[in-house]
Amino acid sequence: MSVDGIDLHVRxxxxxxxxxLLMLHGFGASTAWFDQVVARLPEYRSIRLDLLGHGGSARPASGYDPDSQGRLYARLLSERDLNDVTVVGHSMGSLFGVATAEHSTRITRLVLMGEGPDTSTGTLPPGEWVIHTRWIGPMVQQYGPAFATRRVVRRAFAPGFDMATAFANPSQGLRDARSLNHPAFTQSMRQRQAWTRRLGLDGRLDNLALPTLVIFGREDRFYNVDASLARYRAVRTITTTVLEHVGHSPMIEAPDRVADLIRQFVSTG
Known part of the structure; x- marks a missing residue:
């Protein structure tokens, strides 16, 4: 559908x-990353979309900052006339979910998975800086060795997780990572850091005062779980849950547990 003249792939x-439920996937992912959880929540109206620059959505040269995307997804909720919406965000999608809540009164609660309050509690894959290099970056991202891209995707899961169970299409992770356009890659990363430096997600959630459930996998390889949770737990409206033997992508690694947590939180939160 077209939202403010921007094409978004919405399911x-x-x-x-x-x-x-408004489901926002993480960086370099797609709507497919929520397949298993959606299948376990048949009674919900699950709205998911490919983030700007990803999958089947538009790939403009700009507009990847959290505020611009927050306004865009808030407009989507308005056009769909959705109310009492629960945002379900994963990784960077959690950040855009918070930004959407800052621009829409239609959101009443949030579920955030695998996203720290700011980049100070996170770590990036070694060599990530190469992707930001002019000329070289786009070539590496789009046409670099598949094994290298798969290795980065693999970091989104706990060590030992059976990747054969992650997606219906075994090449989904590789395809999603390569579908991301280069402006989305560089701008999203840089502007996200600037946005959270002004005020972290913990501070923004404190201002929003909306019931929020933060879920981390104990074996998350992108964030320091304890440091992230310490800051979230200082906010009165946030409830935290840690899933043992789970990495950065709880909705794929533990879909039954995540579906149960969402169902319980929406009914009581």
Whole structure:
């Protein structure tokens, strides 16, 4: 669908009168990363979309900062006339979910997975700086060795996780990572850092005062879990949950548990 003249690939599942979920995937991912959780929440109206610059959505030269994307997804909720919406965000999608809540009164609660309050509690893959290099970066991202891209995707899961169970399409992770356009890669990373430096997600959630559930896998390889949780737990409206033997992508690694947590949180949160 077109939102403010920008094409977004949007998928809706479940009954039209079911409780609304807005699902925002992480960096270099797609709507497919929520397949397993959506299948376990058939009573919900699950709205998921490919983030700007990803998958089947538009790939403009700019507009990847959190505020611009927050306004865009807030407009999507308005055009779909969705109310009492629960945001379900993963990784960077959590950040955009918070930005959307700052621009929309239609959101009443948030579920955030695998995202620290700011980049001070996170780590990037070795050599990530190469992707930001002019000329070289786009070539490496789009046409670099598949094994190197798969290794980065693999970091989104706990050591020992069976990647054969992650997606219906075994090449999904590689395809999603390569579908990301280069402006989205460089701008999202840099502007995200600047946005959270002004005020971290913990501070923004404190200002929003919306019930929020933060989920981390104990074996997350992108964030220091304890440091992230310490800051989130200082905010009165945030509840935290840690899943043992799970990495950065709980909705794929532990879909039954995540579906149960979402269902319980929406009904009582």
């Amino acid at each position: 809706a599942d479940g009954p039209v009168d079911g409780p609304a």
